[in-house]
Amino acid sequence: MVRHRIPVTLEEALEHLNETTYKIIAGGTDLMVQNRAWSELPPKFDAPLLFCFNLEALKYVKEENAFIKIGSMTDLETLLHHPLTPEILRKVIYEMASPAIRKVSTLSGNIGNASPAADSLLALYALDAKVEIKSQKETRLSTVSELILGPRKTALKQNEIITEIIIPKSSFTQTCFVKVGGRRADAISKVAFVGCASVENNVIKDIRMTINAVAARLIRRQDIEKGLCEKTPDEVKQNVNAILEAYSTSIQPIDDQRSNKDYRKYTANNLIKAFLNTL
Amino acid sequence: MTKITFTFNGKPIELHTDPSRRFLDVIRNDLKHTGPKEGCGEGECGACAVLINGHIVNSCILPLANVHHQEVMTIEGFSKTKRYAVIEEAFIKEGAVQCGICIPGMIIAVESLLNRNPNPSDEEIRVGLSGNLCRCTGYNMIVKAVLRAKEMGKGLW
Ligand SMILES: Cc1cc2nc3c(=O)[nH]c(=O)nc-3n(C[C@H](O)[C@H](O)[C@H](O)COP(=O)(O)OP(=O)(O)OC[C@H]3O[C@@H](n4cnc5c(N)ncnc54)[C@H](O)[C@@H]3O)c2cc1C
Numbered sequence: 316m317v318r319h320r321i322p323v324t325l326e327e328a329l330e331h332l333n334e335t336t337y338k339i340i341a342g343g344t345d346l347m348v349q350n351r352a353w354s355e356l357p358p359k360f361d362a363p364l365l366f367c368f369n370l371e372a373l374k375y376v377k378e379e380n381a382f383i384k385i386g387s388m389t390d391l392e393t394l395l396h397h398p399l400t401p402e403i404l405r406k407v408i409y410e411m412a413s414p415a416i417r418k419v420s421t422l423s424g425n426i427g428n429a430s431p432a433a434d435s436l437l438a439l440y441a442l443d444a445k446v447e448i449k450s451q452k453e454t455r456l457s458t459v460s461e462l463i464l465g466p467r468k469t470a471l472k473q474n475e476i477i478t479e480i481i482i483p484k485s486s487f488t489q490t491c492f493v494k495v496g497g498r499r500a501d502a503i504s505k506v507a508f509v510g511c512a513s514v515e516n517n518v519i520k521d522i523r524m525t526i527n528a529v530a531a532r533l534i535r536r537q538d539i540e541k542g543l544c545e546k547t548p549d550e551v552k553q554n555v556n557a558i559l560e561a562y563s564t565s566i567q568p569i570d571d572q573r574s575n576k577d578y579r580k581y582t583a584n585n586l587i588k589a590f591l592n593t594l
Numbered sequence: 595m596t597k598i599t600f601t602f603n604g605k606p607i608e609l610h611t612d613p614s615r616r617f618l619d620v621i622r623n624d625l626k627h628t629g630p631k632e633g634c635g636e637g638e639c640g641a642c643a644v645l646i647n648g649h650i651v652n653s654c655i656l657p658l659a660n661v662h663h664q665e666v667m668t669i670e671g672f673s674k675t676k677r678y679a680v681i682e683e684a685f686i687k688e689g690a691v692q693c694g695i696c697i698p699g700m701i702i703a704v705e706s707l708l709n710r711n712p713n714p715s716d717e718e719i720r721v722g723l724s725g726n727l728c729r730c731t732g733y734n735m736i737v738k739a740v741l742r743a744k745e746m747g748k749g750l751w
């Protein structure tokens with residue numbers, strides 16, 4: 316008989332994870348749907364669950380030196396309204412799901428689920444976010460992008476839990492989020508885009524672009540971004556076709572029930588182009 | 595079997611059951627409250643909505659464990675409040691109810707919205723209710739009902 320656990324403290328959760336195999340569940344908005352059984356029956360899981368959503372010690376948002384630190388069980392609705400939430404992350408969360416879903420979903424769930432269409436990851440990749448990961452014996456840091464290996468695959472070990480999301484403070488002269496989906500609320504992206512840039516004295520000082528749902532993992536091409544820095548916006552606009560050409564090796568979408576390859580590729584190109592044109 | 599305790603429409607509840615069960619099933623089958631409905635069962639329609647600590651949540655994808663030590667209110671509990679009476683009257687006056695199946699969830703969404711923002715604009719109402727589907731009204735009457743409720747109930751939220 317499976318024995319699910321509802322730990323009261325983080326230490327207790329880490330102890331359980333060290334004992335045997337558990338599936339961590341936060342808000343459950345991905346897991347409860349993915350493991351859905353018939354109505355009136357409990358969902359089916361292949362491991363006992365470790366319920367972490369109500370771990371009070373992991374619910375906080377704070378500022379420390381040059382970083383914003385978010386406890387991993389903070390819900391997205393709280394983040395949406397929190398004054399410390401970085402602007403671009405707020406823009407993304409505003410268009411995720413609905414108020415009811417946001418109240419019971421988390422950034423660590425969006426990361427742990429490792430969907431190629433995850434929206435918060437667009438902002439987390441662009442902001443160079445890291446996560447703090449704990450096991451009973453060790454605490455380590457990883458960038459969000461290195462933690463995600465592919466669809467539904469992360470580099471988390473069986474005894475580890477994400478405890479904190481760490482976002483370096485940054486400022487941009489412009490940020491943009493565009494999500495293309497079937498419905499304004501509660502839609503999984505067909506493709507979505509985040510752009511952040513700083514233009515000073517008509518020179519691009521910083522530029523970051525991320526795209527989801529057009530490859531097995533989110534796309535961020537820092538090599539291309541670097542090439543655009545120290546250029547003027549006009550130089551970049553004149554070069555749009557070459558820039559899109561450079562991105563095309565990474566933009567490798569698939570057909571699925573939400574959209575198709577051609578539409579996704581075409582739209583991703585247009586989103587990059589439109590953002591560059593706003594510089 | 596795990597012991598789960600929470601407040602349900604103001605009353606303390608203690609259950610010994612599987613904490614991974616959908617809270618909607620616990621509400622309807624164990625607690626015999628049939629106000630929350632099952633529409634999609636996947637978090638997309640809002641028919642199963644309840645208030646947890648005053649905020650809307652979809653009970654069809656909420657594991658029972660996550661309500662441990664929380665305050666839950668369903669449409670049955672909410673219907674005994676003054677704020678409910680205002681929302682009800684506004685919905686009737688605007689003709690915002692047709693078949694009715696979305697309405698328990700819709701009213702929970704209105705309460706949750708007005709809790710956060712007692713004076714929402716037309717657009718803020720549409721965003722606030724965006725997780726609740728209604729196949730009958732076309733939403734305009736519902737939006738008008740919320741605009742009316744916020745005027746009628748000034749000071750209540
Ligand atoms: C109706 C609906 C609409 C949605 N809309 C969107 C949308 O617009 N955009 C979007 O990106 N997603 C959307 N989602 C998906 C989902 O809500 C998000 O991915 C959410 O962030 C998941 O968080 P959670 O806490 O519910 O995760 P859970 O379901 O609890 O967990 C998801 C995964 O993460 C792992 N995990 C969770 N926390 C940790 C931790 N601390 N350490 C290690 N592993 C962990 C779990 O083991 C599991 O594998 C939607 C879902 C629904 C049902």
Ligand code: FES
Pocket residue numbers: 631632633634635636637638639640641642643652653654655
């Ligand atoms: S039945 Fe719960 S959201 Fe549709």
Ligand code: FES
Pocket residue numbers: 690691692693694695696697727728729730731
């Ligand atoms: S009144 Fe029929 S679904 Fe809303």
